[in-house]
Amino acid sequence: MKIALDVRDFGKYPFLKESQAFLSEYKIPLDELIRTDNGKIALNHAVSRIKRALSGHAGIVGSIASLSNDTGRVRIEIASYAFSRILVSCAKDRYLISRLTQFEADRAYLLLLEENDDIIEYVASRMGLTIEQNELQLIPYVEAAVQISLPKWRLVNRSVIRGMVKISNDEKIELIRAKILSFQRQNLHQAVPGSICEEILPFIADVIKEHQEKILEQFGSVDETSYPPCMMAIITAVTKGFNIPHTARFALTAFLHTIGLSLDGIIEVFSRAPDFSIEKTQYQVEHISGRSGYGTDYTPPLCATMQTYGICTNKDSLCEKVNHPLTYYKIKKKELIKKKGEKSGLRNVNPDSSPGKNTNEDDDSSDVTGTRSYKEGENDDTKT
């Protein structure tokens, strides 16, 4: 199969090798490019790319709408992809890295939905998935399918003959998306020399600021009285000096990090332990919250996972309605605010929302649930 992608396709699928090759026509290495005017433009685009990655579905749609046929703009598009990776790598925040990873996969997915079979199979093959007549080989199938937790993707639920796995037409694109996701999980984050990070510091600061604002938008300021019972139980255990399992430490740290507690804030929680050691805690917390590098996904576990770990404790009535401790937190917080508001005579004021903010509950919960879930509405995965 030999298909020449046209210029516009490079901008659509910037992660393909040929797209990156197109970038090399700038004729200077990326680290020098950042000092040029073109580089500055691309860096600004990279910042928007990350902002879009933080804005859910609307961000993806916006990104697709702004695609252009113009060679110069396509080149900037591709450069913005490369720079956005550098920016989040410098920021060393797992949440940002994971959002951008999701964004790239979702964006490609939406674009592929509009493509003809030739292009679909071409992109698939470039990602290592050779799909012919709705069949592909076992090994690439498994590698892509493990990224998706829905039962229909389990090998046991498939027809497999002599190492060939059948998939339906619709499933092709879902599988490519999964493959892009795993590719990005492995490659998006990269080691960037400190000197380069330093040079683009203002752009990184911009990204981090946006990220913090988003958290504030989503969760408001941190409110300890709204923590779900499981997290309170872990905090109590820490405070009493019990030796808590790694899974609990991870769940709590990830939870606190996601609702916007600062690194110091998280360390403060752990410092309530009588035998608290700052170096150890700092190391663990930084590791989990991603400051120390690594591009793997970091998201707090679902209730179902918490149950499997045996750390879903003291469930209350609100728990029955949620499948994620973060959802518990959000609902509880709203309720408390409403109560307070009623007491003080305030009405219809929701300090959680700033003007123009996306208040769609389902939409933002998809940001933080199961790492293997793959699109909105399918985020109550239990497989971990």
Add this chain to the structure above:
Amino acid sequence: MNRETLEFTRECFRNYYTNSNILSPVSMEKREWGFIFFDLDAVHMRRHIAFLRAEEFRSYLKNLAPAHVYYSTAYYGSPDAPQMKDKNWSGADLVFDLDADHIKRGSYEEMLLRVKEELFKLLSMLTDELGFSKKEIEIVFSGGRGYHIHIRNAAVYRWGSSERRELIDYICGTGLEPSAVLKFQSDFKENNWKNRMLDSLMEYLVWLDGPDSKQAESSKSIEGVPKKIVEKILEKKDFLIEKISLGELSEKVIDNDVKTILNALLTKKDGNFQKILNERAARADEPVTTDTKRLIRLPSSLHGGTGLQVMKLEWDKIQEFRPLTDATAFEDREVRVELIKPFSGTFSDNSYDIKKGPYRVSESMAVFLFCRGYAELGGSI
């Protein structure tokens, strides 16, 4: 095992390791090794050991004559690092473990026969369904109660646990989801879990209608299915069986009642349906496959619990392979033993049903009896 018996057994092992051709695993220098020794007190494993050349581990075996020899399925940059995290994992063979232990209780021979059936199911799934080629599959008798399958395929060797889990779940039929399975198109003669599930359903319906399922009369629900639905299904049992066996799976055949029943039956892990379904799975041990840092017995070493050889088998020899005859490792000379508990069973084609007391048996059988705790070395008769 008393001191004399132990010394004797160790000598037999030493002779074996001195005179036999001991196989060396692929990339042996990247493997971690572990050994358990004949000793009166310990079942302690000495591990985190590495060898640079095959000669080194061969002379280690000769000198120390361990009771059990293991090597890692994983390849490491520093296989002898004392901490797993420092070993620098670079990949692992894909392995499957069939052990009679969790398949069937019974006499040793019965267990061995039963586990061989599992072996055939496993091999046919690995080749006919999953598409591995015969030459990348190594079949090994474990020397104990089962078989190990080693698959050496460069494309899977970097796989983590979740990818490996897909394969072991397929082999065991774990995670079957009726709504997903029923959706895919396939020939009704094809070997896949859709057909295995439907075959199991037919068998289950026959059982349900038979005298063995007394519960069918007495309880309100059977294996989690409301009695009303059970009755409806039983009414059209013959119709269902006929259609399913012809592969005619229209909406009328596989209706909501059938789906309800399948969903309910599959969640009842200890029910009769699951038992019927399990007969169609190959019941390999899940953790062995998903653990990418496992130690496994070295083919051509000896199993210290039986004195039998951990034996690599050729494909065309599996059918006729008889562990208790073909995997014996020692000489024919006679040894005097003192049976300390009665033994009944087969060994090297002979059946025994013998009481306590002194006997003369072949060296292989003597070691077998010693290792399994039936006998001690005998004095003069």
